[in-house]
Amino acid sequence: MNVPLLIARRYFLSKKKRNIISIISNISMVGVAVGTTALIIVLSVFNGLEDLVRSLYGKSDPDLVITSVQGKSFELPAPLLVRVRKAPGVSLVTEVIEDNALLQYRDRQMVVKMKGVSDNYHYQSNIDSAIVDGSHELQRKGLSYALIGAGVQHELSITLDNRFAPLKLLYPKAGKFKVSMDPDAYFTQQPILAGGVFLIEQRIDDSYIFVPLEFARELLHYGSRRTALEVKVKAGQDIDDVQQTLRNTLGKGFKVLNSDEQHVSLLKAIKVEKMFVFITFAFILLIASINIFFSLSMLVIDKKKDMAVLMAMGAGRRTIRNIFLFEGAIVAQVGAITGLVVGVSICWLQQTFHIVSMGMATSVVDSYPVKMQLSDVVLTGVAIIFITISVSIRPALNASRLDVRDNL
Known part of the structure; x- marks a missing residue:
């Protein structure tokens, strides 16, 4: 029989008249309970936000992206492209x-992210399912077409397949130029028809335009250079295994990024915020638990005679110390x-019934995303034990x- 635990339980469950010690103990339990509840909820919300980011970008992200370690583009000789295509687990490779x-469209203009892609892009991203107007084809009847985001279309009031007023894309020329009023001296420009409108995710819809690879290559004078290769992994293949295979195949001059690594800054920011929130709420729990310190200190004073009797009967200092450690543990554990x-x-309840809404009409989700993880519960438990x-320990040592x- 664990005598210190038995005595600690008797003190905790004592039905004597309420006094200041029991009031402080109850305040301690309520404080720990409220702090623990808040910590679990906030950590779960951060988990939900992290999953939301992954799901939003996952709609348009390829399985793997190959980019250059140095510079924004790299030379793509035919043998290198063949090696990537023949790598085990690779289903499809899109040049970008x-x-x-x-x-520019009529008298309006805006800066956009122009993405030139090879003809197999719609197999890579399933963009055909995101088309809300027009067609997903980038080449039709010998003509080049652009796919524009819904936000870009709204901003410039673009009409699809308007051959009298095509889109015009301009890109700065490299090198130094003489001062001139002619924009042709500074920009390379090419016309293209708007062939379709896509609706994927707001960040992409408001800034992206997809064009044929040859169109982008001519506008930017890239030749055999590419900014990225997007890789689709075969069904049933482990993405991490294919990623490692491509890293070994390409060497140190290339980066092979999975979906999380493509947005590492955003995901890292969420994780850092989650860490600081945990630290902040841990301090709040510590402040709430200070009441345990005061209640134990007062209990030690109140039970001096009981402790002296126990010690006279042969109880050691370790036994006395453990009584108050168990008492503090019981109070914290209940809370x-x-x-x-x-x-x-x-x-x-939030996961099942979506009780708390985001409160914004333009939000991509109706309610706050929440995801519970066992690791958060364990981490919270460890923090409470430590606190x-x-x-x-101080009141327990004083009692002993x-x-x-x-x-x-």
Whole structure:
């Protein structure tokens, strides 16, 4: 039988008249419960936001992207392209030329992200399913067509397949030029027809325009250079294995990025924010747990005679110390379990019934995204254990140092 735990439970469950010690203990439990509930909810919301980012960008991201380690473009000789296409697990390779360009339509203009892609791009991204007007084909009847985002179309009021007023893309020429009023001296420009409008994700819809690879190559004078290769992995193949195979095939001059690595800055920012939120709420839990320190200190003073009797009966200082450590642990445990149950319940209700909405008509989701993870529960539990020991050890040591003769 664990005597210190038995005595600690008796003190905790004592039905004596309420006094200041029990009031402070109850305040401690409520504080720990509220802090634990808030911590679980906030961490779950961050998990939900992380998954939301992955799902939004996953609609348009390829499985793997190959880019150059140095510079924004690289030479793509035919043998290198063949090696990538024949790599184990590779289903499809799309050549990409991407850069900023000035888009003009009638008397309006805006800077867009022009992405030149090879003809197999619609197999890579399933963009045909995102077309809301027009066609996904970039080449039709010998003519080049551009796919424009819904936001770009709205901004410039673009009419599809308007041969009397085609789109015009301009790109700065390289080198130094004499001062001239003629824009042709500074820009390379090419016309193209708008063939379709896509609706994928707001960031892409508001700034992207897809054009045939040859069109982009001629406008930018890229020749055999490319800014990226987008790789589609065969069904059933492990993306990480294919990624490592391509890294070994291409060598150190190229980066092979999976979906998370393509947006590493954004995902890292979410993780850093989640870490700082956890630290902040851990400090709040620590402040709430200080009440445990005061209640134990007052309990030690109140139970001096009991401790002296136990020590006179043969109880060691370690036994006395453990009584108050267990007492603090019980108070924190009751509050933590209550907080965990309430926090998990609230998160489950939000996941199931979407009670709390984002409150914005333009939001991509109707309600706050929430995702519970076992690691968050474990981490919260570890933090509470550490905090409990930290605030309980001082009163417990004071109790173990009581002088028997002075308190009998």
